[in-house]
Amino acid sequence: MADIFEKVLIEAPAKEVFEQVADPEKAKDMFVSVTKVESLNDKVKEPGAKYREYRQLSNRKVGTDVEITEYQPFEIYGLTSQANGMKVNYRYSFKDVQDGWTEITFEGTVIPEKFILKLTKPIVTRMLIREEKDHLIYLKKFIEGEH
Structure with a gap:
């Protein structure tokens, strides 16, 4: 069961939305x-492709290693990020719902890799929810x- 869940409708075809979301280079623009x-x-836009994403959080810059785990064009895009013994699986699902509109469902699952981190999972989950809560709105x- 996902710890983070969001859904949004975007006025663009699923193909276009998927191509934007599944391009790691676009993250800094989105x-x-x-x-x-x-x-x-040297892998690009396929399972096993790895990259490092740098984020500015408050007063510090944080780098996180991210790996593409699922890549089904125009339907599903999955990622795993890992930092400090905490793994997070992210999954985007894309669905054409009507002419020119796409529904994106975003799910994130937090997986502590050490016993002690299981105790902090609720705190980390709340922090991620706060960090990710508007990301589909920015994406939209x-x-x-872009149109």
């Missing part, structure tokens, strides 16, 4: 806290503004 993205291997504005 999300205000992402400042830089760098590739960590970015994509709809």
Whole structure:
């Protein structure tokens, strides 16, 4: 069961929305806290592709390694991020709902990798919810503004 869940409708076809979301290089344009993205291997837009995403959080810059885990064009895009013994699985689902509109469902699951971190999972989850809560709204504005 997901710890983070969001849904939004975007006025654009699923193909276009998917291509924007599933392009790691676009993260710095779509999300205000992402400042830089760098590739960590020679895979691109496929399961196993790895990159490091840098975010500006309050007064510090944080780098997180991210791996693409699912890539089903125009339907599903999955990622895993790992930092400080905490793993987070993210999954975007794309669905054409009517002419030119796409429904995106976003789910995030927090997985503590050490016993002691299981105690802090609720705190980390709340922090991630706060951090991610508006990201689909930013995504919607970015994509709809592209038209």
